[in-house]
Amino acid sequence: MHLILSGAALPSSLHYYLEGGRGRDKRSAAPAGASTSLSDFRLRVRETHVWIHRQFRCTVLDCTMNETQRTTTDPVFEAAYEAAQKSLREGGIPIGAALARGREVIASGHNARVQNGDPIAHGEMSALRAAGRQKSYRDTTLYTTLAPCAMCTGTIIQFKIPRVVVGEAETFPGEFDLLRSRGVEVVVLNDARCVEMMRTFQDKHPELWAEDIAE
Ligand SMILES: [Zn+2]
Numbered sequence: 525m526h527l528i529l530s531g532a533a534l535p536s537s538l539h540y541y542l543e544g545g546r547g548r549d550k551r552s553a554a555p556a557g558a559s560t561s562l563s564d565f566r567l568r569v570r571e572t573h574v575w576i577h578r579q580f581r582c583t584v585l586d587c588t589m590n591e592t593q594r595t596t597t598d599p600v601f602e603a604a605y606e607a608a609q610k611s612l613r614e615g616g617i618p619i620g621a622a623l624a625r626g627r628e629v630i631a632s633g634h635n636a637r638v639q640n641g642d643p644i645a646h647g648e649m650s651a652l653r654a655a656g657r658q659k660s661y662r663d664t665t666l667y668t669t670l671a672p673c674a675m676c677t678g679t680i681i682q683f684k685i686p687r688v689v690v691g692e693a694e695t696f697p698g699e700f701d702l703l704r705s706r707g708v709e710v711v712v713l714n715d716a717r718c719v720e721m722m723r724t725f726q727d728k729h730p731e732l733w734a735e736d737i738a739e
Pocket residue numbers: 646647648672673674675676677
């Protein structure tokens with residue numbers, strides 16, 4: 525099965541699965557960092573489904589997803605998004621994150637630069653701090669509403685977190701090359717809500733945003 529849809533770039537990790545790399549031709553090599561577990565495969569199918577609906581505004585597939593499902597992302601990702609919204613309500617920077625083991629959220633957190641006067645409290649750092657000590661991170665996924673900066677990327681690499689699910693990278697590119705070069709799988713959801721949330725914040729509070737990314 526080949527997907528060439530109006531020039532839209534399907535994330536490479538999802539492309540691999542749609543190509544049948546896992547199911548039909550077991551000899552084909554998985555892309556770096558790709559897991560071949562069944563639960564991960566199911567998650568990819570779900571992500572692919574949501575991605576196709578978003579890209580093509582629900583007009584391509586004749587499927588069983590209802591309207592609510594089409595506009596609702598991964599429930600684990602929603603924990604990160606909710607944390608970002610909470611920060612926004614508190615007058616802080618709207619970036620949220622959640623650490624999950626499988627489908628279970630261990631903890632979520634948000635950027636707390638404004639709330640706590642803490643420059644290191646990025647969303648990812650706050651979620652990891654809230655999760656407390658973990659014997660291993662190798663079976664975890666870090667969800668974040670915005671592409672991770674260099675500091676958070678370093679922490680992800682340090683703790684050997686194998687997978688990062690990112691809401692958007694349009695308003696900040698993050699360090700995807702560095703993450704991928706260290707074997708971390710990066711999934712980008714292209715979540716329109718996250719783009720809108722950050723764009724609005726950056727327009728309203730350019731000085732706070734510049735401070736957060738040291739510009
Ligand atoms: Zn960061």
